Amino acid sequence: MTDNVIYSVLELPSGAQALSGHTTQQNASSARPSLSFLVAIALGFLAAVLASLLLYQWIWGQGSNRALRISCPGCPDYWMRYGNHCYYFSEKKKDWNSSMRLCLAEGSHLIVLADNQEMRLLTGFLCEDFHWVGLRKDHGWRWEDGSVLNSSRIHSNSMVQACGSVNIHGFQASSCEVPLRWICKLSL
Secondary structure: OOOOOOOOOOOOOHHHHHHHHHHHHHHHHHHHHOOHHHHHHHHHHHHHHHHHHHHHHHHHHOOOOOOOOOOOOOOOOOOEEEOOOOEEEEOOOEEEHHHHHHHHHOOEOOOOOOOHHHHHHHHHHOOOEEEEEEEEEEOEEOOOOOOOOOOOOOOOOOOOEEHHHHEEEEEEOOOOOOOEEEEEEEEE
């Protein structure tokens, strides 16, 4: 038997050449972030955005779709406070009499606008949709507290329009059976 011996020549760079080659390779890898690093950064950013959105939703209404629906000190849940009064802007639509009964069940009444300042406040929260107010045609237009509607005209197209509603453009007479949203007012 003969032994076969294989020789190989290993050429190693000198110390200076080895050091400079290592530095070049290190600089090349640190200049470009790896794909997994970029994915980790993107997922971290996405998680932070989602957590922020969930926190925002929880703080501002806990799933409510309307900013007015937060509770105010001294007012029932879903009522808005202004001065010594609480206001409720309904989401549902009912006829005038049902709206009045629902306000009374809460210890309040359909809103009676005391002055122009309250009317300005009210129109800041209204849109094109009409809302029932505590206004009826009974020997002229009167508020539910018995006071006469003054300094405002109410638009009416028919004699059967005996209940008052309001939107951002002002007062409108309507048939009391028409389903509209309503506004309740509660004194503190």
